[in-house]
Amino acid sequence: NLVYVVSSGQRLNLTAVSSACMVFESFFQVLGFGCVPRPRAGKVLLCCALRWCLTHPVAAEKSMENKVVIPFSESQLLSSVKQYHPSTWDREDTSPDTRFYSQPRMVTHIDDAAIDRLKHYYGAAIIAALERAASENPPRTKVRVLDLCSSWISHLPQDLVPSESVEVIAIGMNSEELASNPQLSAYHVVDLNLPATNPRLFHPLSDNSFDLVINSVSVDYLIHPFRVFLETLRVLRPDGTAINAFSNRFFPSKVIQFWLRAQEPERCRLVASYFHTVSEDDSLREARGDAKFGRIEVFDISPNPGRSDPLWAVQAVKMVSLEGGGRSEL
Secondary structure (H helix, E strand, C coil), rough: CEEEEECCCCCCCCCCCCHHHHHHHHHHHHHHCCCCCCCCHHHHCCCCCCCHHHHHHHHHHHHHCCCCCEEEEEHHHHHHHCCHHHHHHHHCCCCHHHHCCCCCCCCCCCCHHHHHHHHHHHHHHHHHCCCHHCCCCCCCCCCCEEEEEEEECCCCCCCCCEEEEEEEEEEEEEEEHHCCCCCCCEEEEECCCCCCCCCCCCCCCCCCCCEEEECCCCCCCCCCHHHHHHHHHEEEEEEEEEEEECCCCCCCCCHHHHHHHCCCCHHHHHHHHHHHHHHHHHHHHHCCCCCEEEEEEEEEEECCCCCCCCCCCEEEEEECCCCCCCCCCC
């Protein structure tokens, strides 16, 4: 079953305000902002809390308990590519993304409270990956993170990254932004929205080589999501986790049309369906091999509902076939 976790924050109807955002988008880009700016939160206090929580995993887990869990079945998710409407991935601006992202934007796209919350969330995922690696036979002392659609900031906690225990590889669009990211061990400039020419979109990244794959506030820009999610499945280690985090902030001209029309529950269900479709569609069987995504979960991880940028995380775990026909998270 898919678990959809929500907080008590109110839903924002972006359809009603998307036109206004488009009017102001160009103006704020001239000023150097990627998106419309929002008020800043108490950064110092949040950073102190983040540092403490990352060194106290039990406290980090308890901080996630104040949520309302709403389970629903996988039958509510789309399981075939043919079930998606052809206009799902249409965009207002169809010009090449390489042109749109050619100029570096050293800006943030969510406010400080949301950034710190996402760092905390990713930090907990890294700690869990380190614990899994240490329990393997033989044990591993390092985990690898793949940051998709990366930029000059990876939204990872400075307490953990960079370190000898965590290696971060990034895929992004702008080499200047990526070169400015101090948390990266290496990066590759790849346009994930280009027409398919090579099924290995993440080339030269190896199979089963990453413990965690993250995509921060960018899944709503993907126009070939199944290619990206299949490649995510390929490079993840068995039992590895993929996390797509997003807010209600975006470039209206580049986001997919579904995102503009939908509200948060529908957006969460769309991303969850991406995981489900690449795992269940028979036409993708050869591409995915013996692996699938399991334990698909959706979380509302907004730091201050109604007072700061909202934040959602849709995630899944790579599962592989066992001899005898069973499935397990290894």
